Amino acid sequence: MSTVHVRIPMPLRGCTGGADEVEVQAATVGEALHALVGRHASLSPRLLSPEGTLRPFVNVFVGDRDVRALRGLDTPLSEGDVLAVIPAVAGGSAQEVLAELKARIPEIAPREALAQQARGALLVDVREPDEIAQGTAPGALRLGRSFLELRIERAAPDPRQPLILMCGSGARSLFAAADLARLGYASVCSLAGGFTRWKGEGLPVEVPPTLDAAARERYSRHLLMPEVGEAGQVKLQASKVLLVGAGGLGSPAAYYLAAAGVGTLGIVDHDVVDRSNLQRQILHNDARVGTSKVASARQTLEALNPTVKVVGHEEHLSSANVERIFGGYQLVVDGCDNFATRYLVNDACVRLKLPNVHGSVYRFEGQVSVFWPARPQRPGPCYRCLYPEPPPPEYAPSCAEAGVLGVLPGVIGLLQATEALKILLGVGEPLVGRLLYFDALRASFSTLQLQRDPDCRYCGEGRAFPGYVDYERFCASAAA
Amino acid sequence: MALELDGALRERLRHWAQQGYPWECCGLLLGRGAEGVVRVVEVTSARNLNTERAQDRFELDPQDFLRADTLARERGLEIVGVWHTHPDHPAVPSATDLESAWEGWSYLILSVAAQGVQAMRSWRLAGREFVEEHVS
Numbered sequence: 212m213s214t215v216h217v218r219i220p221m222p223l224r225g226c227t228g229g230a231d232e233v234e235v236q237a238a239t240v241g242e243a244l245h246a247l248v249g250r251h252a253s254l255s256p257r258l259l260s261p262e263g264t265l266r267p268f269v270n271v272f273v274g275d276r277d278v279r280a281l282r283g284l285d286t287p288l289s290e291g292d293v294l295a296v297i298p299a300v301a302g303g304s305a306q307e308v309l310a311e312l313k314a315r316i317p318e319i320a321p322r323e324a325l326a327q328q329a330r331g332a333l334l335v336d337v338r339e340p341d342e343i344a345q346g347t348a349p350g351a352l353r354l355g356r357s358f359l360e361l362r363i364e365r366a367a368p369d370p371r372q373p374l375i376l377m378c379g380s381g382a383r384s385l386f387a388a389a390d391l392a393r394l395g396y397a398s399v400c401s402l403a404g405g406f407t408r409w410k411g412e413g414l415p416v417e418v419p420p421t422l423d424a425a426a427r428e429r430y431s432r433h434l435l436m437p438e439v440g441e442a443g444q445v446k447l448q449a450s451k452v453l454l455v456g457a458g459g460l461g462s463p464a465a466y467y468l469a470a471a472g473v474g475t476l477g478i479v480d481h482d483v484v485d486r487s488n489l490q491r492q493i494l495h496n497d498a499r500v501g502t503s504k505v506a507s508a509r510q511t512l513e514a515l516n517p518t519v520k521v522v523g524h525e526e527h528l529s530s531a532n533v534e535r536i537f538g539g540y541q542l543v544v545d546g547c548d549n550f551a552t553r554y555l556v557n558d559a560c561v562r563l564k565l566p567n568v569h570g571s572v573y574r575f576e577g578q579v580s581v582f583w584p585a586r587p588q589r590p591g592p593c594y595r596c597l598y599p600e601p602p603p604p605e606y607a608p609s610c611a612e613a614g615v616l617g618v619l620p621g622v623i624g625l626l627q628a629t630e631a632l633k634i635l636l637g638v639g640e641p642l643v644g645r646l647l648y649f650d651a652l653r654a655s656f657s658t659l660q661l662q663r664d665p666d667c668r669y670c671g672e673g674r675a676f677p678g679y680v681d682y683e684r685f686c687a688s689a690a691a
Numbered sequence: 692m693a694l695e696l697d698g699a700l701r702e703r704l705r706h707w708a709q710q711g712y713p714w715e716c717c718g719l720l721l722g723r724g725a726e727g728v729v730r731v732v733e734v735t736s737a738r739n740l741n742t743e744r745a746q747d748r749f750e751l752d753p754q755d756f757l758r759a760d761t762l763a764r765e766r767g768l769e770i771v772g773v774w775h776t777h778p779d780h781p782a783v784p785s786a787t788d789l790e791s792a793w794e795g796w797s798y799l800i801l802s803v804a805a806q807g808v809q810a811m812r813s814w815r816l817a818g819r820e821f822v823e824e825h826v827s
Binding site: 221268277300356383 | 749
């Protein structure tokens with residue numbers, strides 16, 4: 212007989228009155244275990260079968276050797292041996308849950324999914340962005356899994372909309388389908404075999420445009436927002452925005468649009484940097500006084516975001532060149548400082564059906580609106596609907612004449628940039644048919660509703676474009 | 692009950708879970724328990740002996756258990772629980788987990804996908820079912 216120490220694991224200490232080690236006298240492992248259960252009877256069913264053999268879910272080690280690899284319960288013991296009772300630690304993932312889901316969620320084959328997609332069912336890819344980047348089914352909504360429940364409602368507002376969920380192999384999509392069914396979607400099924408099988412059966416695959424690792428890092432705060440996400444950021448990257456003027460309004464607007472990742476920024480300006488500009492025109496700096504504003508803007512914007520393409524148009528905007536310059540852009544941010552250009556920008560935007568994000572400032576006040584008569588749904592007025600003719604110059608002095616608080620164009624220019632991004636992304640409600648007025652002295656914003664003039668000479672329904680005019684003369688004549 | 696697990700330990704578990712993907716991996720939690728709170732001080736990684744179904748089953752190598760137990764005793768700690776991963780499945784105990792669970796331990800489950808760890812939840816056996824415990 213030897214004195215041996217039996218180590219008791221935590222889950223069995225309830226049977227030993229909390230003791231983590233029990234000393235027994237024994238010559239073999241079997242004797243030691245019988246001595247142990249003799250003292251702590253409730254251990255018996257946990258360690259030994261009714262036949263007296265070691266239970267399969269416990270292991271007994273002498274020193275560092277498994278007794279099953281020695282002589283089992285007959286393994287001899289020596290004085291001072293340490294016997295360790297080790298609970299078998301095992302488990303598994305949710306195969307049973309999966310079986311239950313398979314019984315509940317209809318699964319369809321890739322060809323059937325393709326046919327249903329053609330009949331209006333929404334195919335939803337719930338894989339991770341990196342997996343989707345390798346390829347997905349054309350027309351599949353790339354919603355991912357993490358925010359699926361939050362994003363699905365926007366993509367499928369009607370709970371009767373049939374949905375087909377797709378993942379890599381058909382397991383994750385079952386869970387996702389169960390979650391969406393719980394949200395109230397009446398017709399949800401899972402693509403059997405997932406994208407792997409879809410691709411294997413030779414069905415169409417497309418590699419969606421995606422962001423590279425540097426862009427992913429740069430725009431990570433955008434990517435976190437479902438309203439932008441990777442698809443939105445890719446959209447911004449492909450967007451082309453024209454800024455009329457790289458001055459007080461154009462500076463902050465261009466700066467933030469470049470930061471936000473708008474792929475192409477066109478800038479029309481024929482001016483040079485003047486020291487008096489620097490109080491508000493933050494694209495420029497003291498060292499660049501006397502140099503071209505377009506070149507200065509390009510330098511600043513490329514330093515901030517080298518991936519943005521800056522296209523300079525160093526010319527005076529006129530009836531002769533306006534369509535050549537505006538053509539190819541999706542949206543115009545008007546930051547000009549005179550009425551002649553403002554009417555010209557308006558007329559060209561009406562003619563080319565471009566949204567015109569308008570901003571203007573005066574001393575402590577500013578206003579923003581989006582003039583977009585060609586908007587597909589709920590179109591709004593153009594600038595001429597509100598002001599068919601320019602006011603006399605004494606009613607509308609420029610910054611050079613009336614002065615402006617330096618930060619004011621910052622506020623207004625950024626509201627313009629915000630509207631531009633919303634339109635490019637297709638989110639929210641743009642300032643179409645509304646004018647946002649900011650009074651810095653009162654620190655108040657107010658919104659005015661704007662109406663379309665059905666008889667507007669430029670944007671009235673069914674009217675032919677009346678042509679460009681001599682804008683300098685048109686504005687000068689108002690003074691008369 | 693609650694399980695306390697600091698950031699550095701979580702990071703290690705995350706790392707192991709991601710490295711192991713798409714296979715199930717497992718290990719032990721070492722620490723101390725008092726007044727309803729189990730504080731994890733050390734985590735270990737163990738071999739999964741179930742190589743046949745490593746995608747959805749694990750069986751922790753008793754040798755690794757023994758090593759962890761020795762390490763724990765040396766440091767005045769205890770084995771307070773088990774962690775294991777559920778590749779591409781939620782961090783919820785399966786029927787297999789329930790069959791093999793022991794009372795008194797925390798069962799920390801990490802749901803892991805190709806992209807990394809999606810969730811980390813802990814469970815304790817209470818009678819014939821698992822009850823979730825808070826992980827902080």
